[in-house]
Amino acid sequence: xxxxxxxxxxxVPFSFFLLPVFLFALSVSTDMEWANTLLVFFILHFLLYxxxxxxxxxxxxxxxxxxxxxxxxxxxxxxYYVSLSLDMAAIILGSLISLTFxxxxxxYGLVSKAYSHPGIRLKKYAWASWLVAGFFQGFFTFCTxxxxxxxxxxxxxxQPHVWLAALLTSVMLWGSYPMTQIxxxxxxxxxxxxxLSLQLGIRGTFYFAAAWLIITGIGFIWYYQTFxxxxxxxxxxxxxxxxxxxxGWWYRRVYxxxxxxxxxxxxxxxxxxxxxxxxxxxxxxxxxxxx
Numbered sequence: 463x464x465x466x467x468x469x470x471x472x473x474v475p476f477s478f479f480l481l482p483v484f485l486f487a488l489s490v491s492t493d494m495e496w497a498n499t500l501l502v503f504f505i506l507h508f509l510l511y512x513x514x515x516x517x518x519x520x521x522x523x524x525x526x527x528x529x530x531x532x533x534x535x536x537x538x539x540x541x542y543y544v545s546l547s548l549d550m551a552a553i554i555l556g557s558l559i560s561l562t563f564x565x566x567x568x569x570y571g572l573v574s575k576a577y578s579h580p581g582i583r584l585k586k587y588a589w590a591s592w593l594v595a596g597f598f599q600g601f602f603t604f605c606t607x608x609x610x611x612x613x614x615x616x617x618x619x620x621q622p623h624v625w626l627a628a629l630l631t632s633v634m635l636w637g638s639y640p641m642t643q644i645x646x647x648x649x650x651x652x653x654x655x656x657x658l659s660l661q662l663g664i665r666g667t668f669y670f671a672a673a674w675l676i677i678t679g680i681g682f683i684w685y686y687q688t689f690x691x692x693x694x695x696x697x698x699x700x701x702x703x704x705x706x707x708x709x710g711w712w713y714r715r716v717y718x719x720x721x722x723x724x725x726x727x728x729x730x731x732x733x734x735x736x737x738x739x740x741x742x743x744x745x746x747x748x749x750x751x752x753x
Contacts, residue, residue, distance in 0.1 A: 467535035468544055471519040472512035476530035479736045480511060480599065483631055485743035487607035489750065490627050494611050498559050502610035506603070509552035510567060514574035516545035521578040522585075526649045532725055559610050566606040573598050588658040596639055600632030623689045630681050637674025640667045641731060644723045664720045668713045675709070694746060701742045705735050 484506055488499060515530075520542045524534050549571045556564035573594065576582040584591045605619050605628050612618065619625055643650065643659035644667050650657050659667045679702070686694035708731060715722035 464544065465538060465540055467538065468516070468541045470531060470535060471516050471537060471541050472544070472548075473515040473519075473530040474508060474512050476515060477507040477511040478740075479732045480603070481507065481736065482634075482739035482743055483600065483603050484607050485740060485747065486627060486631060487604050488611055489743050489746045490623055491608060491611050493614065495613055498613050499611050501555065501559060502563075502607055505552050505555050505567065505610075506607065509548045509555070510570060513545045513548035513552065513571065516541050516548070517575055518578040520545065521580060521583075522653075524649060526646065528646075530729075556610070559613060562616060563606065563610040566602070566609060570598060570602060570606065573602075583655075585657065586653075586655045588656045588661045592636065592639055592658045596632045596636040600635040601628040604628040604631045626685060626689075630678070630685060633674065633681055634678045637671050637678055638732075638735065641671050641728065643667075645725045645728050664716060664723045667723075668709075668716060672709070672713075675706070690746075694749075697745060698742055701745075702738050705731075705738050708734050 484503060488494065519528065519534065520537050522528070523537055526534075528534050552567050552571070553564050556567045577584045577591065577595065584594055605624075608614065608619065608624060608628075609616070619628070640657075640659040640662060643657045644664060646657070647660050647664070650660050658670075662670050679699070682698050683695040686692070686698060712722070712727055712731065715727075
C-alpha cells in the first residue's frame with residue numbers, strides 16, 4: 463500500500479506550474495501527432511515531474527513549507543522507491559515514442575537527482591543550481607517535449623523558431639526560480655544550502671526576478687513579432703498583466719516587512735503565473751489550429 467505521505471510528496475498538482483513549458487512546445491509544433499502529444503503530457507506531468515519531486519523530497523527531508531506542500535509530512539523509504547519506479551515507467555513509456563525521447567527523459571531524471579542527492583547536491587551551489595535548474599526545466603524540457611510531440615529527431619531542434627522558443631523558456635525560469643526559494647531562507651541556511659535567493663536576500667531576489675521578467679517580456683514580444691503575428695505579442699502582454707500587478711503588489715508588502723515573503727504568497731505568484739501563461743499558450747494553439 464502506498465502511504466498518503468508518499469503521494470503528497472510526489473506533488474502531482476505542482477506540475478501545473480510547469481505545464482507552460484509543454485504547451486509552449488505544443489504551440490510551435492508543426493508535425494504534432496495527437497497520440498504522442500497525449501503520451502508526452504502524461505509522461506511529463508504524471509511520471510517525470512512527480513518522480514523528481516519525490517526524490518528531492520526524500521533527500522531534503524524538509525520540515526517547513528516546500529513547493530506545493532505547506533506542511534510536508536515525514537518521508538519514508540517508500541518515497542525513494544516510488545520515485546525511482548516512476549522514473550523507470552517514464553523511460554519505458556517514452557521509448558514507445560522514440561529512443562531519443564526516452565534518453566532525454568533519462569538525462570532529465572539524472573540531473574534532477576543531482577539537485578538534492580547528498581553526493582552532489584547542486585542545490586547548495588547558488589549559481590550552478592540556478593543555471594542547471596533553469597536550463598533543464600526550461601530549454602531541455604522544451605526540446606524533450608518537442609521531440610516527443612512531433613516524433614522528431616534532434617536536428618529539428620536547430621530550427622530558429624524552435625531553439626529560440628526553448629531559450630525563452632529558460633529565460634523565463636531563470637527569473638522565477640529564485641522566487642521559489644524566497645520563503646525557505648531559514649531552512650536552507652540551517653542545511654548549508656547557499657541558494658541564490660539566500661545570497662541575493664529577500665529584496666534582492668525581487669530585483670533580480672524583476673530584471674529577468676523584463677527581459678522575458680521583451681524576448682516574447684520580439685519572438686512573436688518575428689515568427690508569428692504582432693497580435694500574439696499584444697495578447698501576451700495583456701495576459702501577463704495580472705502577474706505583473708501581483709508581483710508589484712507583493713513587493714510593496716515585502717518592502718514594508720520581509721515577513722510578507724511567505725509560502726502562501728509565493729504559491730499565489732506561481733498560480734497566477736501558471737494561469738496566465740497556460741491561458742496564453744492554449745490561445746495560441748487554438749489560433750493556429752483555426753487560422
